[in-house]
Amino acid sequence: MVPDILRHPKVRLTAAATRNKERLEKIAYEYNVETYYTIEDLCKSTNVDAVYIATPTELHTEHVRIAAEAKKHIIVEKPLSVSLTDADNMIENAERNGVQLIVGHSHSFExxxxxxxxxxxxxxxxxxxxxxxxxxxxxxxxxxxxxxxxxxxxxxxxxxxxxxxxxxxxxxxxxxxxxxxxxxxxxxxxxxxxxxxxxxxxxxxxxxxxxxxxxxxxxxxxxxxxxxxxxxxxxxxxxxxxxxxxxxxxxxxxxxxxxxxxxxxxxxxxxxxxxxxxxxxxxxxxxxxxxxxxxxxxxxxxxxxxxxxxxxxxxxKEETGRFNVIDELCTAVIEGQRPVHDGYxxxxxxxxxxxxxxxxxxxxxxxxxxxxxxxxxxxxxxx
Structure with a gap:
């Protein structure tokens, strides 16, 4: 995702979070971004407007909740969750907090x-x-x-x-x-x-x-x-x-x-x-x-x-599915157009x-x- 984030004209990479110390040091060095060990700390940053969640599926529900309550727009990896009840909770959290939720089914974006x-x-x-x-x-x-x-x-x-x-x-x-x-x-x-x-x-x-x-x-x-x-x-x-x-x-x-x-x-x-x-x-x-x-x-x-x-x-061949994932989020946030790949x-x-x-x-x-x-x-x- 990072190369497409970097080349999108309406997006700037500002922060990253992971428990892996070596990865944090590398991304901080290569892209001059803020780094955090937890999504809670990342979502406290005033330099973050949206987050891309690529954690294991069983963590999606909690991580979407944290991001939504921090008023961050969200791209979350597929599958959305492991149960329809969890999916409903994620959709409700996004809607209640007024943020866009897009799921990165990137191959249909190709x-x-x-x-x-x-x-x-x-x-x-x-x-x-x-x-x-x-x-x-x-x-x-x-x-x-x-x-x-x-x-x-x-x-x-x-x-x-x-x-x-x-x-x-x-x-x-x-x-x-x-x-x-x-x-x-x-x-x-x-x-x-x-x-x-x-x-x-x-x-x-x-x-x-x-x-x-x-x-x-x-x-x-x-x-x-x-x-x-x-x-x-x-x-x-x-x-x-x-x-x-x-x-x-x-x-x-x-x-x-x-x-x-x-x-x-x-x-x-x-x-x-x-x-x-x-x-x-x-x-x-x-x-x-x-x-x-x-x-x-x-x-x-x-x-x-x-x-x-x-x-x-x-x-x-210049356009990619991952670029289009980011673009769909931008269009939803900036222009208010309802995304295709939303929580529903x-x-x-x-x-x-x-x-x-x-x-x-x-x-x-x-x-x-x-x-x-x-x-x-x-x-x-x-x-």
């Missing part, structure tokens, strides 16, 4: 997904009839902290990654999902949380959708997405089972946490996306089928399979996560109660 929605709503390809997002990768075997492997704390692929899939699908389909039938799987006893799911979704208007995810590090969807993954840079050719091998060689949960820290900001294994080749990120394989054609992502934008021709819709949107997304796991346990179709429609904005993002 320009190709935004452009897909624009094409759908234009009607040029007719009504949308199917939406699919399929993602196979190594998620379960990347270094994880303990809570990321506990479903009750919002861990596992259905909460952590399904939240991205459902957000993309709901955004493209208009938001209003009617029902869900899901099968989730826990295939590795040493990683006792959902590592895969196969989910069928039906929208109120009859549009069908599937969300398929497998994080067990065998087949990778990058083989179908031009060797480009969710980070944007090209993937390495030797990634097969790389993460599984690394975790097998790890001796303890503490060692795994150390690997996770090393992969984060300032760590020895962290990626430098600022110097990597720039591509639109692919969160798996996303295909939209309309009455008169299909749409999928392309390294330069979108690939449209129309009735009479196949063509590329170019999209600038995030609660609706969380409902899909919860009902997916419930549907799998009960082996039946379930109906949804808290879905909300997309609030479309007109925006030209053709490069």
């Amino acid at each position: 320009p190709p997904i935004q452009k897909m929605r624009e094409i759908i709503t234009s009607g040029e390809l007719g009504r949308v009839v199917m939406i699919h997002n399929w993602y196979f990768n190594d998620w379960l075997y990347r270094p994880r902290t303990p809570e990321e492997l506990k479903t009750e704390l919002g861990g596992g692929v259905t909460y952590r990654q399904g939240s991205h899939q459902f957000d993309i699908i709901r955004f493209l389909g208009g938001g209003m999902i009617r029902s869900i039938r899901a099968v989730t799987g826990i295939w590795d006893d040493s990683r006792p949380t959902e590592g895969n799911h196969s989910i069928f979704l039906e929208f109120e208007n009859g549009t069908a959708a599937t969300a398929v995810y497998n994080g067990y590090d065998h087949f990778h969807t990058t083989e179908l997405t031009f060797d480009i993954g969710e980070g944007g840079p090209l993937t390495k050719s030797n990634i097969y089972a790389q993460s599984r091998r690394l975790i097998t060689e790890t001796n303890s949960p503490a060692d795994e946490v150390s690997l996770k820290i090393a992969s984060g900001y300032g760590g020895s294994r962290s990626k430098n996306y600022q110097v990597a080749e720039k591509n639109h990120p692919f969160f798996g394989l996303t295909i939209v089928s309309c009455e008169k054609g299909d749409i999928r992502q392309h390294p330069d934008g979108l690939l449209v399979y129309g009735e009479n021709e196949k063509y590329v819709v170019p999209i600038s 949107w995030a609660k609706a997304n969380l409902e899909v996560c919860i009902k997916a796991i419930q549907s799998s346990k009960e082996r039946k179709e379930l109906y949804l109660d808290f879905q909300v429609p997309v609030k479309d904005k007109v925006k030209n993002i053709i490069g």
Whole structure:
């Protein structure tokens, strides 16, 4: 997020909080910002107008409360919380204190997904009839902290990654999902949380959708997405089972946490996306089928399979989903425009996560109660 915060013309990075002393020292040195060990102290700063909360999911409710009561606007990571009751409390706290609450489902903010929605709503390809997002990768075997492997704390692929899939699908389909039938799987006893799911979704208007995810590090969807993954840079050719091998060689949960820290900001294994080749990120394989054609992502934008021709819709690579997350907050705060990805949107997304796991346990179709429609904005993002 930091590079996009720095380049946004209406935002200035002023402070950071973390319990990690080395990270605090590094960010203070690199960006000349205030540093704190707690969110309470950070929110007392008069130089902070908004906070980005990237703490573990089970802490979101309390951290949103602290920020809201300090009258700070909020971007909070997905999923919003681990229960619908907590989600309601977060929404109520934000509204009572007059602050904006946006959830960083950053993949539906990506320009190709935004452009897909624009094409759908234009009607040029007719009504949308199917939406699919399929993602196979190594998620379960990347270094994880303990809570990321506990479903009750919002861990596992259905909460952590399904939240991205459902957000993309709901955004493209208009938001209003009617029902869900899901099968989730826990295939590795040493990683006792959902590592895969196969989910069928039906929208109120009859549009069908599937969300398929497998994080067990065998087949990778990058083989179908031009060797480009969710980070944007090209993937390495030797990634097969790389993460599984690394975790097998790890001796303890503490060692795994150390690997996770090393992969984060300032760590020895962290990626430098600022110097990597720039591509639109692919969160798996996303295909939209309309009455008169299909749409999928392309390294330069979108690939449209129309009735009479196949063509590329170019999209600038300068704009990013994370920049758009920040921009949506700015527009909400400065212009008073209600954001798309507000607390109600995030609660609706969380409902899909919860009902997916419930549907799998009960082996039946379930109906949804808290879905909300997309609030479309007109925006030209053709490069």
